[in-house]
Amino acid sequence: GAGIAAELGIYLSPGSFFVPAGDGKGFFHLAQLFSPRGDLVLEAAQVHVAPWERNWGLAGGDEFPVAALPWGKIGFLIGTDVCYPEAGRILALQGADLFLAPVTLPASAAAAVLDGVWSQVQGNQVYALEAGLTGRGGELVLAGRAGGYGPCELVPDGSGILGAAFAADREALARVRESYPIFAHLNSDLYRRRLGQAWESLP
DSSP states (O other): OHHHHHHHTSOBOOOEEEEEOSTTOOEEEEEEEEOTTSOEEEEEEOOOOOHHHHHHTBOOOOOOOEEEOSSOEEEEOOGGGGGOHHHHHHHHHTTEEEEEEEEOOBTTSOHHHHTHHHHHHHHHTOEEEEEEOEEEETTEEEEOOEEEEOOGGGSTTSSOEEOTTOOOOHHHHHHHHHHSOGGGGOOHHHIIIIIHHHHHTOO
């Protein structure tokens, strides 16, 4: 990934892959982003692990980092992280303008799961690029979805679904955020009192 990014002079995320977690604790589902110079500018691991992934030996990461690029801030939603609203919200509260979503979702998943990236975009007023693994994992058939998404207000047909060659417009995104500032309506006191406790109580 680093060599291709440097050769082409572009920011490049070569998708996601699995690396050993160490100490015999399974493996992480990891994604990386490289700069036009081939430097690693962002690396993140999937945080939420579904039961079927845990059976594979997948371990969860513990943070949602963002990278500041000349265009704006970018963060990863990896695998089933797209199904958890707080994942995208944490990235958005750090100023992310674009989510990169390398996902691993079963083709049999409910529509609410398969539309997770779209939902994250609408709930956080960002752009997103989704690329899904295809093929099989044991008996599991993967969905293999890919697409670009933006706030419904920025898409002519109101669907929130953008073409594969879309150009993300930060000025248009800023106008959407100004017209309806969703973060002005956050219940910050509840976040402080309860969210940390909820995470600490997870098995």
